[in-house]
Each structure stands twice: as structure tokens, then as C-alpha cells.
Amino acid sequence: MSLAAIPGPALTPSSSKVPLKENYINNFDFLNQYLPDTYEKEFERYGNRTISAFLRMVGAELPTNSDLIKWAEQGRLHTKFVGCTTQNGAGAVGTPVTWLTGGLAAGNNPVCNFRIGQTVFISEDGGATSNKGIITSVGVGTDDEFTVAYYEADQNVPAATGCSVFVYGSEFRKGTEGMIGSLESEDIFLENKPIIIKDKYAVNGSDMAQIGWVEVSTEDGATGYLWYLKSEHETRLRFDDYLEMAMIEGVAAEAGSGALAELSPGGAGVTTDAGTEGMFEAISTRGNVYSGVPANLADWDTIIERLDKQGAIQENVVFVNRDMSFAIDDMLAAQNSYGQGGTSYGLFDNDEEMALNLGFKGFRRGYDFYKSDWKYLNQVTLRGDIDGGKVSGTLVPAGSTNVYDQIMGRNAKRPYLHVRYRASETEDRKYKTWITGSAGGAATSSLDAMEVHFLSERALCTMGANNFVIFKD
Numbered sequence: 001m002s003l004a005a006i007p008g009p010a011l012t013p014s015s016s017k018v019p020l021k022e023n024y025i026n027n028f029d030f031l032n033q034y035l036p037d038t039y040e041k042e043f044e045r046y047g048n049r050t051i052s053a054f055l056r057m058v059g060a061e062l063p064t065n066s067d068l069i070k071w072a073e074q075g076r077l078h079t080k081f082v083g084c085t086t087q088n089g090a091g092a093v094g095t096p097v098t099w100l101t102g103g104l105a106a107g108n109n110p111v112c113n114f115r116i117g118q119t120v121f122i123s124e125d126g127g128a129t130s131n132k133g134i135i136t137s138v139g140v141g142t143d144d145e146f147t148v149a150y151y152e153a154d155q156n157v158p159a160a161t162g163c164s165v166f167v168y169g170s171e172f173r174k175g176t177e178g179m180i181g182s183l184e185s186e187d188i189f190l191e192n193k194p195i196i197i198k199d200k201y202a203v204n205g206s207d208m209a210q211i212g213w214v215e216v217s218t219e220d221g222a223t224g225y226l227w228y229l230k231s232e233h234e235t236r237l238r239f240d241d242y243l244e245m246a247m248i249e250g251v252a253a254e255a256g257s258g259a260l261a262e263l264s265p266g267g268a269g270v271t272t273d274a275g276t277e278g279m280f281e282a283i284s285t286r287g288n289v290y291s292g293v294p295a296n297l298a299d300w301d302t303i304i305e306r307l308d309k310q311g312a313i314q315e316n317v318v319f320v321n322r323d324m325s326f327a328i329d330d331m332l333a334a335q336n337s338y339g340q341g342g343t344s345y346g347l348f349d350n351d352e353e354m355a356l357n358l359g360f361k362g363f364r365r366g367y368d369f370y371k372s373d374w375k376y377l378n379q380v381t382l383r384g385d386i387d388g389g390k391v392s393g394t395l396v397p398a399g400s401t402n403v404y405d406q407i408m409g410r411n412a413k414r415p416y417l418h419v420r421y422r423a424s425e426t427e428d429r430k431y432k433t434w435i436t437g438s439a440g441g442a443a444t445s446s447l448d449a450m451e452v453h454f455l456s457e458r459a460l461c462t463m464g465a466n467n468f469v470i471f472k473d
Helices: 054-058 231-247 258-260 279-286 299-309 321-331
Strands: 061-064 069-074 080-087 094-099 119-123 131-138 145-150 162-170 187-194 195-204 214-217 223-226 286-292 314-318 362-365 366-373 391-397 402-406 410-415 419-423 431-438 447-461 471-472
Touching: 054 231, 061 223, 061 410, 162 286, 187 447, 195 231, 231 279, 231 447, 258 402, 279 286, 279 391, 286 299, 286 419, 299 471, 314 321, 321 366, 321 391, 410 419, 410 447
Parallel strands: 061 419, 286 471, 314 366
Antiparallel strands: 069 187, 069 402, 080 094, 080 162, 094 145, 119 131, 119 162, 131 145, 195 447, 214 223, 314 391, 362 366, 391 471, 402 410, 419 447, 431 447
């Protein structure tokens, strides 16, 4: 009997300078005694990797205690009907006018809300003619028809021509009754629902017994040494990014969709709400969509004209990707007639030892526009390297808006963008984290591991979406 030569004893380095049989080298070569230099500090090859800063800059976080968040936004004060057609021809002094496509601010209500005695301005769409008249009847033929007696002797707007009509006042004979009917305030009721966002980090008990230290500098400013909790820390940073991205990218599940069936109770396909309305969806459906990148003042003038028709918020912040940022810089640089080739834009008092500033932070043209690079749109692992559905930037109004809060039961000022998280006196689901398992100090189950859980339940309220602009390619 003899001891087999293979396999031989394994040589394993020790974590401490202690002579053990596993780390004894019997064929020591003097030329191989030198160990390589190692860096205990990790190199930050990608810089700051997080993107969660947008909502903290423009919004706020408020609690809610319901599965559904509802709010009311003001309708317009004045109603303008578009797509109307006249039925009489030239020489008519009174004509029925039919409203076809709905009011600009009437929510496409199929009933005309003009009243007898009101004076109206009628303008031909795409033409140069107009009339002014007084309403003589409403809803006689159909609910969407009203009759006008012109102040002019002739009907200037041709028959069967599209026209726009709005009320500018009223006029009554002496000794007559007052206005017939009244108008109720028109509110637009909107809603959104919070979603539950989760993440988890797990490490088994055996791995926790083998310690390896790394000196790190983290994105949130902390520095020092981390062991296995470095991965837990990065899971937390990743979860923070998910909280913001879910509020930006979230969509409501459509009827008949697979997500609706998957997220139903028990996965049984029971009809229920799923998903949440994110900022991109809210702007795309209730706001303003600009196709492409505005590259000159004429493009921005079209945006300004639209803002005039919406809320006309004076100060706005444009969060952009790199391409749109450069397009704005080049547009503004072109306004400097002395900068041949753009060599003097930014700082017009340059000298040979001054760093040339080729960028702009904002501009004023009717409104104030402040430009800010949005890392989320530039991040190559996120939206920075996609073509389909590419978003170049968003225009977000600064400040707050008045809304009726149904939970509080009164009008309240809210930022145009703000997050509502689920909370009560006994349960706060804004940002929950807890540890389970039987390792690392936890003693909640027989699982030979430590699990760090993360949870949040929240929704984004995009109020006054008509004041927002999304730039899509």
C-alpha cells in the first residue's frame, strides 16, 4: 500500500500570515518570490453611473393613502368652436351655423354652450373673411347648431366653409329679460394609480464567511471599505434609479393586454388596473409632441406659438440629450454675427488664455428657456443608444399649479410634476427596506442566507400636461 501521488495537496493562500499546510510551498523558486502590485481601490471607469436626479430637481414627494389618485384641472374660461360650417350664402343676414368637430376647450362636448343674445366673431379657416353676429337661437335643428344674425349686411364667410367661432360679449334690447341659461365651471378630471416596485439582494451564509475588502467611492458621496455589502449598495443605487425611471416610462396596461392578465389577482386574468401613467405617456397623450429636434428660431417660434395657446408659463426648463443640446448651442451661436464659424459664442470677450465656452445655459424668446443636460437620455445602457421611440428632450414648466385635491378637500398648490407615495399612520411605503434570512445578523427564517429587500409604492402626477412638450424623433 502506498499514498497516491495524484491528486496532491492543494496549495491555498491564507488570508493572514499564518503558516499552514495548505499554503506551504516546498519547491520555492527565488525568482518567483515577487508578487504583483495590486490596487485595493476600485477604479471608477464609468464615473457616476446613477441617473436619479430629474424628479428631485423638478418635483416633490407627497403621501397618499389610496389605490387611486384623482385631481381636477381647470378648463378654459372661454370656449371657441372650430370646424363650424355655415349653411346660407352671400347676402344672408341670418344663418344657421353648424359646429362639426368640437370646441377647443369644451372637451368635445356634442352640445353647443352658446346662448341667445351673445355676440360672436366668425372667422373663415385659412381665409381672409370674417363676420360678427348675435346668437338668435341655439339647438333648434340639432344640439350642435346655432343661428346667427350678422351685424354686416352680407355674409362674408362663404357657405359650406370651415370657420371658427368665439363669443366676445352680448347685446339685448331695452326692457327685456336677462340672459337665458348659465354656464357651469368646466373641470377636467384626471387620475393615476400607484404601482409597487421591488428589488432584492441576497448573499448566502457561506460566502459571508469569506471576507474580501475593497476600498470604494460610491455615487452618493460615501467612501471607505466594503465587503459583500458593496453589491447590496449597488442594488440600492439601482433601485433608486428604477424608482425614477418607472415614473418617467410607466404606461397603463391596455384592455386585453398580457400585462393586464399577468398583474391581475392570482394571475387569473381578472380585469383590473395595471400599470401607471408615466411622464412620457402623459405628455404624449395630454401634452404637446414635437417631431424631431428644433434647430433654428423658426422651429422654436412654432413651440412658442403653441405655448401661447396653452398655459403660457413664463419659465420653462428644457431637459435634453446631447444632440439637442448641441443643436440649441449652435442655434444661439448663429445669432452672433461676429462669430465666424462660431468661434466666439458663449463668452464674447475671449482671449488666447481663456477657455472658450461653446455652450449656452438658456435663452429668452417670449418665454424663458433654461437648458439642462439629462443624463438619462444620454446613458448608453438606457435611452442613450436607441433609435425606435427616441426622445431627444422634454420641456417642463417651472413652478406650481393650483388643483383641487380630493383627499384634502380643497385647492392646493402642487408642482407640475410630483410623486405620490402610499403611506398611512402605520405603514409608510415611500422607501421600505428590510433584512430576512438567518445570516448576517438576521434571524427571521431558516434560509442560510441574508436577503435585503426593497419596496416602494408610488405614482407620478403630471399636472397641466398641456404645458409640457416632448421632443421625439
